[in-house]
Amino acid sequence: xxxxxxxxxxxxxxxxxxxxxxxxxxxxxxxxxxxxxxxxxxxxxxxxxxxxxxxxxxxxxxxxxxxxxxxxxxxxxxxxxxxxxxxxxxxxxxxxxxxxxxxxxxxxxxxxxxxxxxxxxxxxxxxxxxxxxxxxxxxxxxxxxxxxxxxxxxxxxxxxxxxxxxxxxxxxxxxxxxxxxxxxxxxxxxxxxxxxxxxxxxxxxxxxxxxxxxxxxxxxxxxxxxxxxxxxxxxxxxxxxxxxxxxxxxxxxxxxxxxxxxxxxxxxxxxxxxxxxxxxxxx
Amino acid sequence: xxxxxxxxxxxxxxxxxxxxxxxxxxxxxxxxxxxxxxxxxxxxxxxxxxxxxxxxxxxxxxxxxxxxxxxxxxxxxxxxxxxxxxxxxxxxxxxxxxxxxxxxxxxxxxxxxxxxxxxxxxxxxxxxxxxxxxxxxxxxxxxxxxxxxxxxxxxxxxxxxxxxxxxxxxxxxxxxxxxxxxxxxxxxxxxxxxxxxxxxxxxxxxxxxxxxxxxxxxxxxxxxxxxxxxxxxxxxxxxxxxxx
Numbered sequence: 001x002x003x004x005x006x007x008x009x010x011x012x013x014x015x016x017x018x019x020x021x022x023x024x025x026x027x028x029x030x031x032x033x034x035x036x037x038x039x040x041x042x043x044x045x046x047x048x049x050x051x052x053x054x055x056x057x058x059x060x061x062x063x064x065x066x067x068x069x070x071x072x073x074x075x076x077x078x079x080x081x082x083x084x085x086x087x088x089x090x091x092x093x094x095x096x097x098x099x100x101x102x103x104x105x106x107x108x109x110x111x112x113x114x115x116x117x118x119x120x121x122x123x124x125x126x127x128x129x130x131x132x133x134x135x136x137x138x139x140x141x142x143x144x145x146x147x148x149x150x151x152x153x154x155x156x157x158x159x160x161x162x163x164x165x166x167x168x169x170x171x172x173x174x175x176x177x178x179x180x181x182x183x184x185x186x187x188x189x190x191x192x193x194x195x196x197x198x199x200x201x202x203x204x205x206x207x208x209x210x211x212x213x214x215x216x217x218x219x220x221x222x223x224x225x226x227x228x229x230x231x232x233x234x235x236x237x238x239x240x241x242x243x244x245x246x247x248x249x250x251x252x253x254x255x256x257x258x259x260x261x262x263x264x265x266x267x268x269x270x271x272x273x274x275x276x277x278x279x280x281x282x283x
Numbered sequence: 284x285x286x287x288x289x290x291x292x293x294x295x296x297x298x299x300x301x302x303x304x305x306x307x308x309x310x311x312x313x314x315x316x317x318x319x320x321x322x323x324x325x326x327x328x329x330x331x332x333x334x335x336x337x338x339x340x341x342x343x344x345x346x347x348x349x350x351x352x353x354x355x356x357x358x359x360x361x362x363x364x365x366x367x368x369x370x371x372x373x374x375x376x377x378x379x380x381x382x383x384x385x386x387x388x389x390x391x392x393x394x395x396x397x398x399x400x401x402x403x404x405x406x407x408x409x410x411x412x413x414x415x416x417x418x419x420x421x422x423x424x425x426x427x428x429x430x431x432x433x434x435x436x437x438x439x440x441x442x443x444x445x446x447x448x449x450x451x452x453x454x455x456x457x458x459x460x461x462x463x464x465x466x467x468x469x470x471x472x473x474x475x476x477x478x479x480x481x482x483x484x485x486x487x488x489x490x491x492x493x494x495x496x497x498x499x500x501x502x503x504x505x506x507x508x509x510x511x512x513x514x515x516x517x518x519x520x521x522x523x524x525x526x527x
Contacts, residue, residue: 055375087397087446091338094394102386106434107378113430114374117367176445180386183441186416187434195367195430276416 002052002061002112003079005029005037007214008132011235012076013038015243017045024065024072026050026057027079052079052108053099062115074128074246075116077109077185082215085177097177105181110188117196126200126250130242131189133207133257134182186257186276193255194281202254204245209260211238237266244268286310286352288344290335290392291359293317295467295485296411300356301328303489309354314344314392316359335359336387345395351403354496355396357439358411359388365429377431385435389442397446397455405454407496408446412439414463414508440504447502456501462488463508481509491515 004013004025016023017040024046031037032047046068050057065072081104085097109131120127185205193203210216212232220228241260245252245268253271260266287304291297292313301313305327313323316334323330333343336359361384365377389410400406413436415428440459447457466482491507494515507513 055371059371087393087449088401089394091341091391091394094390095338098387098390106438107382110378110382110431110434111374114367114371121367174445174449176442176449177390179441179445180390180438181441183444184382184386184434184438187432187437188430190415191428191430191433192367 001025001076001078002108003027005032005047008208008211008235008238009076009078010037011239012078012242013045014040015239016074019243021074022046022069024048024061024068026052026061051104052112053103055111058108058111058115062112062119066119071123072116072119072127073123073125074130075112075120076130076132076242077112078132079108080105080132080182080215082175082178082219084174086174087176094177101177102181105178106184109185113188113192117192117201120201121196121199124199126202128246129192129196129201129203130245131185131203131205133185133205134178134209189257190255190277194277197254200250202248202250202252204254205257206238206241206245207257207259208238209233211235211266233260233266241266241268284308284310285354286312286349287354287356288312288314288348288352288392288396289356289358290314290388291357291411292323292330293320294358295465296462296488297356297358298323299485299489300358300492301325303486303493304354304356307493312344312347314359335392336384338391341391341395344392348396348399350399352396352399353403353406355393355400355406355408356411356492357389357393357408359392360385360411360435362432363429365431367430377429381429381431382435385432386438389439393442393446397450400455401450401453406456408443408450408455408457409492409495410439410443410457410459412436412443412459412461412504414461414506416440417461417504417506443504444502451501456496456499458495458500458502459504460488460491460495461504461506483507483509487513 001009001013001023003009005027013023013025017038022044025032026048028051030049032049035042035045038045046064048061048064050061052058081101083097083101113129189203189205196203210232212234216232217224255277256271258269285308287309289297289300289311292301293315297313297315301311301323302325304311305325311328312331313320313328314331314333314335318332320330320332329347331344331347333340361381363377363381365381415433416437443457443459450457462483464482465485488507491513495505498515
């Protein structure tokens with residue numbers, strides 16, 4: 001579990017611990033080393049201070065996990081950051097933001113995947129990789145005439161009668177680096193799902209909308225309006241989604257991006273027809 | 284005279300875009316880090332050799348660009364096989380070569396040139412990406428493709444979405460062309476390329492590009508692959524909010 005000291009990641013870690021898993025958690029924050037952060041006994045949780053965008057740190061986290069637990073059955077790529085970025089930003093600001101946002105959200109997930117995948121393959125007993133992304137990227141960029149969901153598309157107001165507000169995209173356009181980093185995770189999810197199917201390793205993405213997390217509270221300068229706060233999804237519901245996904249086991253879905261956003265229930269949607277991967281590519 | 288910049292101009296697609304834009308009356312700057320870009324010789328096209336993924340070489344391009352710009356075509360990018368069985372060090376090398384390089388080659392010229400599109404009172408950004416980012420729907424996708432490369436292609440759609448939203452009030456239209464493999468020496472040399480996968484012609488994609496920059500579409504992913512019409516279709520009623 002990456003990025004588990006606060007927010008959604010912390011709820012994920014606690015849910016895993018409650019379900020009997022041993023959990024190795026990394027975070028930039030020192031609190032990750034304290035089992036009390038997870039309401040856990042010390043022998044069940046392993047905390048490592050690490051920067052997920054640093055390959056040496058990633059290797060150290062995986063080495064710690066292997067020496068502590070001996071095996072890895074699931075990887076939850078959760079660590080993420082956001083910054084306000086705009087297409088008219090200066091080059092120096094962009095380069096600084098690129099290192100922070102793309103480095104953490106995309107390079108971090110790639111590095112953890114590449115560090116864990118060979119070990120999961122060697123263990124020979126399958127496993128799960130779950131990439132945590134954003135609902136920005138499943139609000140659909142599909143050319144309308146080939147959209148396989150048709151009237152079922154939850155975002156097509158005319159066809160589905162969806163009554164919610166129009167879906168704003170990409171943080172109002174002020175999160176382009178965040179969107180770049182998160183949409184790119186689709187590429188990792190689908191490529192890994194195809195390649196790892198023969199090894200019974202499932203790879204899925206959970207695309208979270210606004211959730212009462214440390215990141216979102218930071219976005220609102222830790223002073224959200226009561227209306228905003230009430231609209232947010234709960235980390236406990238997000239954690240239930242993750243546990244329901246893991247509970248499916250080796251015969252469950254793979255290569256899918258599940259959406260949870262305001263206006264829809266925060267729960268694991270049924271496995272849907274493959275959109276981005278042909279069924280035969282992962283069969 | 285209208286002005287355009289094409290990145291990745293030395294490749295099969297980039298060359299076709301430069302030619303089509305010049306034929307449509309544009310004054311074109313074609314940039315590529317491949318010195319063979321200099322072999323483009325056609326009235327209206329100025330080839331520029333520089334590495335667009337490196338901020339210290341951007342000035343080579345921006346110094347040649349006028350204060351206003353009408354069209355930016357982001358076509359630069361590289362491919363390399365990156366099997367999951369490769370070593371840790373090879374993973375790190377691939378990250379730098381494919382993902383970092385492709386994202387920077389999209390981002391840096393865009394950051395440098397978007398203010399000139401805005402100063403122009405509007406214009407078009409067209410980002411090139413793969414049809415693999417569109418639903419498979421029974422169509423063949425590149426089953427064996429590199430995870431790093433595929434991530435870089437999806438990243439393009441994130442940029443398209445965010446920029447279309449942000450730049451709407453500045454009248455800058457931003458769309459993605461999501462295309463199947465192009466028949467070119469590059470694709471034919473790929474070690475893991477699926478040769479059963481049909482290919483399309485660069486000149487046909489260039490025709491689509493010209494239609495796109497003559498339209499008012501924004502925030503759209505335009506798909507083009509074998510068997511699909513190479514012409515624009517009417518946009519769907521927007522289910523997303525594109526605001527300034």
